[in-house]
Amino acid sequence: MIYLDNAATTLRKPRQVIDAVAEAMGALGNSARGTHGGSLAASRVVYGAREKAAALFGCPRADHVVFTCNSTEALNIAIHGGIPAGSHVISTDLEHNSVLRPLYRLEREGRASLSFVPADRRGRIDYADFERLLRPETRAVVCTHASNLTGNLVDIARVGAFARAHGLLFIVDASQTAGVFPIAMEEMGIDVLCFTGHKGLMGPQGTGGLCIREGVELRPWKVGGSGVQTYLETQPEEYPTRLEAGTLNGHGIAGLSAALDFIRETGPDAIRRKETGLMRRFYAGVSATEGVTVYGDFSGDRAAVVALNIRDYDSGQVSDALSEDYGIATRPGAHCAPRMHRALGTVEQGAVRFSFGWFNTEDEVDAAAAAVRELAL
Amino acid sequence: MRERTLKLVVTFPSTTAAMAMEKHCKAGGAPGRLIPVPREITAGCGMAWMARREDRPALERVVGDHAVPVQGWYELLL
Structure with missing residues (x-):
């Protein structure tokens, strides 16, 4: 996984x-x-x-x-x-x-x-x-x-x-x-x-x-x-x-x-550099893909989270496909953040959240980005 | 994305009920698996049991035999 x-x-x-x-x-x-x-x-x-x-x-x-x-x-x-x-x-x-x-x-x-x-x-x-x-x-x-x-x-x-x-x-x-x-x-x-x-x-x-x-x-x-x-x-x-x-x-x-x-x-600095580096690598791999909408502000420092949707697909179905077909664990739905989803306009669709940690690797990030691109075809 | 087909979806009032459904289905050989609740039912998150439409009698037996609390039965394109 x-x-x-x-x-x-x-x-x-x-x-x-x-x-x-x-x-x-x-x-x-x-x-x-x-x-x-x-x-x-x-x-x-x-x-x-x-x-x-x-x-x-x-x-x-x-x-x-x-x-x-x-x-x-x-x-x-x-x-x-x-x-x-x-x-x-x-x-x-x-x-x-x-x-x-x-x-x-x-x-x-x-x-x-x-x-x-x-x-x-x-x-x-x-x-x-x-x-x-x-x-x-x-x-x-x-x-x-x-x-x-x-x-x-x-x-x-x-x-x-x-x-x-x-x-x-x-x-x-x-x-x-x-x-x-x-x-x-x-x-x-x-x-x-x-x-x-x-x-x-x-x-x-x-x-x-x-x-x-x-x-x-x-x-x-x-x-x-x-x-x-x-x-x-x-x-x-x-x-x-x-x-x-x-x-x-x-x-x-x-x-x-x-x-x-x-x-x-x-060192928190080393942890932050690695986690946010993985997040930015993933963002670079998916953000320009046709049919993919990424949420949030990527202009400055940010936590190692990327939330996105693919076309008008139900975020739960996308997350389920990532899990069942690619072995990638993500979180769909509303993330216990109702006001944030209202602000983003994603109440109905939810969003698929990818969040990166110290033990993730660049290969894993690349595999996840490739899976998103494939699901968006 | 996978081609969508009409599926049977069972929802529950709690995560505990969903876990009971999985336990009893596995023990009794009833088909299906847990999925995120589809947005056609609710945007409020949670787990649902998904199976083929023709599996409904088997699932109804599990629910009845083990008193699994069920919120609703749906047929959806998934």
Whole structure:
């Protein structure tokens, strides 16, 4: 199988990640639950992973790295726990349902009003719209770092400067960029950075988290066992315990920790150069083909994603043909990005998304481009 | 693209139901395979079971015998 669905999850993982999970399953107790060898081994692994994530994302405090099971959970914690009732929130058309549905729920419950920076037919936003949408009651900006459909990047440093200038909480969804594109929370003005472990970071599914700037208060939506302050009737206030009720996914976090080592050793710059090089090679191989429509803006830096359609064919049938006849794995349909598809005019047809990862090769990319050209004949 | 022929498509209310359909069809030797839900049915993603039109009685037996929740039966050019 030629796997080109890395924006959904990176199927191929570094060997050291797989080994770390297997070793952890034979060695780790429950983190922060006592001081016997097994528990301490888990606590050390989890703490190490916090330090590595903090270093990668420029989070000043390792104890402000909170682990969750994915970025959706992290975004729910940040959105529901950080946006005060009665707020106006600015987001964008580029967002995934992991941002949209929590925001829509706040709106439906009468707890927030929403405005969205619109995207044009190439999936681009006008940054001046953030200022235009600002209201006296605006309290937060929630924004992806890159569209999971087009691969277009958002200049989060620019959005962060806007948020900081107006005293707004700035929540960033880094699902498509963590481990590949530079993220520096302090310099970019990010208050809460939400990430997943199983995409660009190449860690296990079931891992993710949020990095919280010092001074940002998030109310937990789940409370429970913490391993400390047992006689307190409320959840301990200290991060990360405040947001980590219940047993952590220690085995998965051990894999994530190994993945963070792999990212550091390999270098995000090298990873980005390779992945975006493959993306551009594929784009060059298909974009001029008659009957092929490619979506997104390819004029500057972008994530390693190419979304396209062939003539008026159902994207599901194209993706099925790629899988059945060519052994190429892609993602058709709507990609949990309803506003982005509306902006592109692809609600009915969907789109076929090719997304490239560290373990892909130029030969695989060339085979995929040839398959697209053949299907377009 | 492949030449399109009229196919039987079964849709489900959940991914879990689609996986149950695949399990019971494979176990009982009933024909077909999972595909993305065609846009003629919905643009909202998900999985459907595709088979030949003449396979409908066999698939209805699987659905009935194992109480697989089904949303709809369609005949589409695919």
